[in-house]
Amino acid sequence: MAISTADLYDENRDVQVAEPVLKHFGRKTAFGGEVATVHLYEDNVLMRDKLATSGNGRVLVVDGGGSTWCALLGDRMAQRAIDHGWSGVIINGCVRDSKELAKLDVGVMALATSPRKSRKNGVGAVDVPVTMAGCLIEPGDFLYADEDGIIVSDHDLLS
Template sequence: MSFQTTDLCDAHSDHLRVVAPMFKQFGGQVKFSGQVVTLKLFEDNSLVRDTLAKPGAGRVLVVDGGGSLRCALVGDQIAELAVKNQWAGIVVYGCIRDSAAINGLPIGVRALDTHPLKSIKKGVGDVDIPVTFGGVTFTPGDWLYADEDGVIVSAAPLL
């Protein structure tokens, strides 16, 4: 990856949205970008697994987990599935687990924190709808760019 979010902000500040600095960095890919796919759910990661089992084609899964800090929505098995299916990254407004294993995978992950407890599995949630957190609305088809300095979102590709 040859971008810096700081440079993209300098060049395109009127065309992008900057996510509040709220995420911890996980995964072996510090810098990642791709077109956004969204999920909205609460303490149930069934749709996360279902979505990441499909071809990612370099896209980024944005999961609005309601900011819950009571369980994890992504673990090492789901992250491995994302790598296998060529997803560029996962942004979770919630927690992940198995962070040591995820840190060894070639994928970018941002989450609020870690939690050892797995989620429930009822298959409840919404797919491909606009979701809002961190002061930004993520719309399916937007473009997300993440690096050491933050996460930004644009309606059109910046590169």
């Protein structure tokens, strides 16, 4: 799937454009698809469980509250996303194992890195509206990311 957020924006001015606060960490820098969401804070159990389900080319958007205390995703969880067919993971929080993430063929965007593991209590919510980088993102929206940024639409812009 060839994605150009600039071109998609030019053709669809009614989309949301995310604030440029997230960085690429995965090898795949252009990706997109239907959105699934997780809302959590410094606890990645619900994200891990969601990535163990069939992704069908979707993008998992994780609102981690912008915490930089710990990482919510590392190389093993990114591999889980690949194994289950997720196009990418967008995280309002941190990742770890960044050198390994850069080798994996999945889109990963996050605020920064942290070596610290997250808590494992299973607290949070799945498939709920989340707010990230100035965008209100709902399950079933469509998200597209590339080197120019992230756009979000309530409908598929590539069909």
